[in-house]
Amino acid sequence: MEELKKKISFIVNGEQVSLEVDIRTSLLEVLRNELHLTGVKQGCGVGECGACTVLIDGEPIDSCIYLAVWADGKHITTIEGLAKNGKLSKVQEAYVDEGAIQCGFCTPGLVLTTTALVEKGEHLTDEEIKREISGHFCRCTGYQKIFAAVKKVLENK
Amino acid sequence: MFDIKKIYEPTCLQEALDIYQNNPQLKVIAGGTDVLINLRHGKYEEVELLSLQRVKGLDEIKMLDDGTIEIGALTTFTKIFRNDLINEHIPILAEAAVSMGGPQIRNIATIGGNICNGAVSADSAPALLTLNALLVLETAMGSRTVPLTEFYAGPGKVKLQPSEILTKILITKENYTNFKGKYIKFSNRKAMDIAMIGVAVLLNTTDNRVNDLRIALGVSAPTPIRCYEAEKVSIGLELTEDNLKTISEMTLLDAKPRDSWRGSKAYREHLIKVLTYRALRELRGDN
Ligand SMILES: Cc1cc2nc3c(=O)[nH]c(=O)nc-3n(C[C@H](O)[C@H](O)[C@H](O)COP(=O)(O)OP(=O)(O)OC[C@H]3O[C@@H](n4cnc5c(N)ncnc54)[C@H](O)[C@@H]3O)c2cc1C
Ligand code: FES
Ligand code: FES
Numbered sequence: 001m002e003e004l005k006k007k008i009s010f011i012v013n014g015e016q017v018s019l020e021v022d023i024r025t026s027l028l029e030v031l032r033n034e035l036h037l038t039g040v041k042q043g044c045g046v047g048e049c050g051a052c053t054v055l056i057d058g059e060p061i062d063s064c065i066y067l068a069v070w071a072d073g074k075h076i077t078t079i080e081g082l083a084k085n086g087k088l089s090k091v092q093e094a095y096v097d098e099g100a101i102q103c104g105f106c107t108p109g110l111v112l113t114t115t116a117l118v119e120k121g122e123h124l125t126d127e128e129i130k131r132e133i134s135g136h137f138c139r140c141t142g143y144q145k146i147f148a149a150v151k152k153v154l155e156n157k
Numbered sequence: 158m159f160d161i162k163k164i165y166e167p168t169c170l171q172e173a174l175d176i177y178q179n180n181p182q183l184k185v186i187a188g189g190t191d192v193l194i195n196l197r198h199g200k201y202e203e204v205e206l207l208s209l210q211r212v213k214g215l216d217e218i219k220m221l222d223d224g225t226i227e228i229g230a231l232t233t234f235t236k237i238f239r240n241d242l243i244n245e246h247i248p249i250l251a252e253a254a255v256s257m258g259g260p261q262i263r264n265i266a267t268i269g270g271n272i273c274n275g276a277v278s279a280d281s282a283p284a285l286l287t288l289n290a291l292l293v294l295e296t297a298m299g300s301r302t303v304p305l306t307e308f309y310a311g312p313g314k315v316k317l318q319p320s321e322i323l324t325k326i327l328i329t330k331e332n333y334t335n336f337k338g339k340y341i342k343f344s345n346r347k348a349m350d351i352a353m354i355g356v357a358v359l360l361n362t363t364d365n366r367v368n369d370l371r372i373a374l375g376v377s378a379p380t381p382i383r384c385y386e387a388e389k390v391s392i393g394l395e396l397t398e399d400n401l402k403t404i405s406e407m408t409l410l411d412a413k414p415r416d417s418w419r420g421s422k423a424y425r426e427h428l429i430k431v432l433t434y435r436a437l438r439e440l441r442g443d444n
């Protein structure tokens with residue numbers, strides 16, 4: 001069963017991590033079950049809901065349909081990596097200020113996608129903002145406040 | 158967990174072709190947005206994967222000396238819709254690219270995977286059909302170039318030979334110069350949904366008369382198709398209201414849509430006509 005294991009090294013939230021992963025696992029499973037980064041949520045497991053979104057080399061990707069072995073050599077950011085010294089990031093603050101969070105299940109993914117937009121210094125129209133967050137399902141908020149939070153943080157940049 | 162028995166991760170094309178030649182049973186995986194969903198649904202057992210994720214050099218878009226636009230098979234849809242060459246010369250493909258999935262899917266899903274998966278709903282297919290796209294298919298033994306129009310074998314089936322990898326998509330200069338294009342994806346939801354109908358129209362005119370018109374449809378027959386009957390009739394026609402209507406009606410000579418939970422046959426036929434007409438009007442310059 002040697003073939004089912006592969007050693008990978010990657011950077012997770014700024015820290016170098018090396019571990020042996022099962023080739024059958026998704027990055028989502030490794031982040032949650034091996035590294036205990038439970039801010040990464042599993043919703044649908046098939047790329048539809050965006051709850052499992054993490055940043056891979058700065059790009060939002062659904063970690064439920066990303067093989068763990070593919071993460072070798074990559075930079076991964078999860079929601080746990082955003083606050084610094086106990087202080088929330090600007091994006092996180094915008095979500096709090098706008099009341100864009102209810103149950104919070106969709107929030108880690110949305111905050112990460114928003115962070116990627118901010119880091120790229122994007123100037124987006126309202127339509128483009130909607131398009132860029134369309135890969136996240138929220139069952140609670142009705143999206144208005146999420147949209148407002150994204151708009152706010154993109155404009156404050 | 159996915160039911161994977163083994164995974165190869167070559168870093169260059171030659172290595173990938175050699176491994177595939179010696180192990181024709183392998184399942185190729187690029188972005189995995191079809192393969193991993195199928196695995197999740199238990200469609201394959203103990204699959205051995207040939208991952209193209211680490212293969213370098215197949216995710217570039219460039220213009221060759223003769224004006225041909227070459228798109229690497231591993232290019233993601235995000236890269237396609239943001240690419241300057243594509244937006245300048247074949248904006249219809251950018252339009253198709255941004256219509257597919259959501260951002261996270263577009264960030265990893267490849268155009269090669271979209272073509273090789275062979276889905277009738279593949280959003281890149283109608284646009285690529287109108288552009289007379291050519292596919293470069295390689296094995297360790299050599300390569301061949303096949304028009305996309307001849308690549309479909311049936312629903313979800315394409316004519317890939319054993320151990321063959323799609324490496325590039327080519328769009329030659331005469332197939333985009335002086336053309337304007339429009340892709341309309343019609344789906345139940347505006348985002349994150351599969352097309353109920355996809356219509357691509359590519360038009361070349363002089364003085365409001367058709368020199369060359371190409372219409373291609375997704376989800377309108379067992380495979381993505383061109384509407385050759387309507388295209389033939391359109392040559393030389395002036396873009397009058399009546400002629401646009403006639404051309405749009407004639408798409409139904411090639412289209413064979415069917416009933417599904419996403420939409421009925423009758424509704425699909427209606428959509429094919431109306432969306433073709435809308436695309437034509439927009440290309441004529443109306444709004
Ligand atoms: C949530 C979600 C939404 C989606 N929405 C859309 C949508 O709106 N429109 C749409 O068209 N599709 C959609 N898809 C389907 C899928 O994302 C696309 O078909 C995508 O382009 C597949 O590319 P991939 O690189 O992920 O392919 P993979 O899953 O890696 O491969 C797909 C198939 O092609 C083969 N293959 C891949 N690359 C090569 C190659 N270079 N040579 C030979 N064979 C190859 C594989 O063996 C496999 O059979 C969606 C999928 C998901 C999960
Ligand atoms: S859990 Fe990954 S997209 Fe839903
Ligand atoms: S806040 Fe509950 S799903 Fe978005």
